[in-house]
Amino acid sequence: MMRHCGWLATIFLLPLLSFNIYTSANNIPSGHLTAPSWANPCLLTNTATSGLNYLVMNAPENIEATIGGDLYRVRLLPGSMDADKVFLLIDKTDYRLYVYEDVTLRKIYKVTFGNSDLTDKQMQGDRRTPEGVFHISNKRMDARWSRFMLLDYPNETSWTRFHDRQSRGVIPANATIGDGVGIHGVEEAAGINDQYVEQRINWTLGCISLKSADIAELYNVLKVGTPVVIRR
Template sequence: MKNFIVLTSVLLGSSLLASTTISTNHSSRSKSNKRFSWGSSNPVGTVSIIIDKSDYELSIYDDKGWYATYPVVFGNSSLADKKMEGDKNTPEGSFRTTSKRVHEKWSRFIGIDYPTAESREKFKQRKQRGEIPANASIGGGIGIHGTWPHEGFVIDRYKNWTLGCISMKNEDVQEVYSFIPAGTKVTIRK
């Protein structure tokens, strides 16, 4: 009887371990996670954004620390750093938000200041090493925006579709848009 109980426990434990191991990193992040501060639904003080390309997450931080995390998608599935205009890659580095506007296709658009001096230097070095054509341009127009109407499923399925921007569900980008001022620090990393 003792052996039966031990064997059953081992088998149950193994199946639980296997089921948690098989699940992907993204399945647990299909909904946004938020912390609300002292009755206020908005972040407190200075706000910053960290976008983690490997985890498909955009996190908001304020003076109290972590505020919220939202699922996002990008341009190419390779998740490589942007090298030049037209490569569909999302740039990596330190940026600032520059503008906000209602967007007719993607709900809201929060522009970032790509290319920065750091981006231009990386671009110049890649040209010198012959990694990109001599006549390539660096590109621009990068921002954080929503999806086409009724296509939030691309975020749930982690389908990269943009030309290099960061895409969020429309309800999430509307929320972020409501409290992100121009000049907000944005860090994009792999």
């Protein structure tokens, strides 16, 4: 369904919500757009799209230069947000994970990935992080990575891209798409600590890694079903 309703626009335009939102922009009423709307572009109405258009027209170019450091230090507490309105934006170029509640940017985390080639995942074993609109399908405590939140990769869009690449000879005909992609902490037992995230050292097999304290905090405020947009 996503390929028929312009989901790419969501992935590439959604980061523009990062600007002027967390300071309570006066031009967009509270509750105007919700996480499910952004996750499913088919639900966007002309009225909803007007909020996005405003942000596109008024957004600065550099998120990091605009937001300052406050949203790295703020704490997210269980029950402090409406879980039904929360969604995540993961920007591979910025090595950042942005937590939104409705149209409000609530927190920013530093993250790292797998392959230093930050392009879209193509097949099993390439250690790339997939791009698109996903959802958290499972949460669990994990002895290796502290916490693990599984994404519903591969989804319909992932399979469409995969088969298209096979048909064009971009990937081998016997390639497999892969699975098990999620959001997790570092791997302390293997000597992989928070500095890997701080220094942008890509070490995973394609998952998104946060620092130990950050994954613990994020895990406690998200629910199964939370939309996750991953882009470059």
